Amino acid sequence: MDRNHILLASENARASPVCDAHRQPLDGVRNMQRVPSAQRRRLKKRVGEWRCATWNIGTMNGRSREIAETLKQRKVKILCVQEVRWRGGGVIEIGEGYKLYYSGNRTGRNGVGIILDEELKQRVVEVQRPSDRLMTIKVLAGKSLVNIVSGYTQQIGCEDQEEEEFREQLEQSVREIPEEEEIILGADLNCNVGETAGGYEACHGGFGYGLRNEEGEKMLETLESLELVLVNTGFKNRDEHITTYRSGDSSSQMDFLVVRKRTRKNVRDAKVIPGEAVAYQYRLLVMDVTFSTKRKRETTGKKLQKIKRTNGKNYQKWKVRYSKPAGGVSHPQEDEDEQVSRHIGGGGRNVGCLGE
Template identity: 30%
Template sequence: MALSPGHPLNGERVLRIPRSSNDVFKIHKEKKIGTRNVQSMYQPGKAANRVKEMKRLQIDILGCSETRWPDSGHCIIDEHHIHFSGDNTTRNINGVAIILNNQTNKAVQGFIPISNRVALNKIKAKPFDLNIIQSYAPTSESDDQEIENFYKQLRTGLEHTKKEEFNIIMGDMNAKIGQGKVENVVGGFGLGVRNERGERLIEFCQEVDITIMNTFFKLPPRRLYTWRSPADNNHRIVRNQIDFIMINRRYRNAVISCKTYPRADTPSDHNLLLARTKLRLKKVVRKKTPRTSCMQKLKQDNVLRWTKERLNEEFKNISENNNHEIEIEDLWNKIKVSITSVTEEELRPDRLVKRQQWMTDSILELMEERRQHRNRDNVKYKELHKKVIRAIKEAKEERWLQEKCVEIEILQKKYDNFNLHKKIKEATGGYQ
């Protein structure tokens, strides 16, 4: 056994006792949970940009406000799962989403899209389940009735949870809490001056017994403000704290830190707000569905050729290895097994198609270069931002869509209506 470098009083070194892996008490594990008003993910490339920042900052769960995606559903971008709830009209207003990395998504029990301002994600965890409620409150120009409807929707989300569970409400609350401690709700490190909407938020927190965590950590103002006003410039600073992460009071000690990241690269006047928590997730065991084959793949020449060759080879082996006295039932079972094994291997259905297939490595490199200049060189940042938008437009419209249109024309000439409509849906970009 190795000797420890430490010396007792008699000058002799002591033996180091190695720690067994069984001695480590693994109940909690640190997770990063963040929220941000992204000011629309409808623009091409913005969702991929969020995922890229999640990877860079190693964020497990990211809530997004004002996504402007229609309807509600689920999609995958680069092994990150986006659960979203949006507007059912054609206006594409409001909208919230919760993005989970692949490991966290394995523990998801369910997603409840309550409205285009509130959505709930239920996650299996130890010692208690985790519930994430992402929100986007009405702006200050909204009337009181709209505000009350919003808080009713938050209560609806909490009705799907239990008091003993780890409940987090986060998002753009469009309220100024300001400075001034409120027992068990607001800490002593808020920012700015409290307004009427802030008072209403505090009332709600007292009613449901939750704590606003980003007011409990002593930090410089640049780590506290979450929104920069359009009037903010080199001569005048106009910055406020209107995005919050709120946790039921009994678990507030589970939050290690809660602060903003002004340099996170997503074109928005809101900063990323990130909390570090200690929590261990538990994988949800789902029922396995029987594997099926996709016969549509036989329309691909190379797949059809390989399938024919495999089947001919299997049938040849059956013919050579069997005598004429074999029972018909046994012969049929061998043929059935051969056909099943070949179709499962060659005609296996594709996994869920990732959105934004047109995204290229060069665009992601441009995004990374743009991030390096954020809050450092605004001129260079704007120049690179234009390049990113131009590259996205070129990749999507001039290459990807052109290829899709050619495929659609070929399918139309073949009168293949099933795949024709499938390709049209892919090209038009339905979010479901």
């Protein structure tokens, strides 16, 4: 075969079906037109996903930098920490872009905290520190407000009055949060909720660990009344990915991540990550949850005109319903379009024909 035939053959050659020429890179894809539909759906589902965690770290003294490096390696955006053991309350940068908000007492015992990554620490709306065993941070996530709660219950064997006070304080804090806002609770509850749901299917996923004790029974009753769910009991894992505390031959599940009942479907996974040497007995518990990051679009004049053209009957109903506001005071200076536009922009959620 001469040189011209070789060149012609090389120009007409096709890549093998398994070569890299047929593989579309998925990392950093902006325009997903060439991505297969199944993979495109998976990519869209991952948008707005947060990795949240809870960890009893024993003490923050001398461990701040190590904890920050672990969070960066594990790609954790939110960490609820227990047993901070710092006095008072404050805010401090711990490295790698993470910021710690903590709440302690005068003695330097107990203490809880919440660590946020570089992105979320810019979205903090409010910080509340009710006690050295409970604190809340409200952050903005697109159209949602997310309340991050860190809690630490008294250890087993303490007085019943102290345990009851914590449950009452937790219940009060949760009930003060508006229903439309999200909740992420990371806590060391120091109780055993049991391996199975056993009558508490509303808040227990059926994949727990160990035998339920009296403290666990009371905590389940409290969570059920608040319509909260123990996320890490809803995934079937091996024991090493379930137990959050190990000391010698004994192990237990005492740390939990909790969300609202309606948010449970947005949690993709929840498990313990063994092997981190920061806290020797307690283990890091993580979950991946998705929140919508898109804001609601306001109704404009063009939208109003479109509604008028396509649904004239409903427009007439709006005129009758909203021509006279509460109190019977009319607005003669406003024409009908202005009245309808004003009420759609304010109280339009209650109008069924808007599709909400």
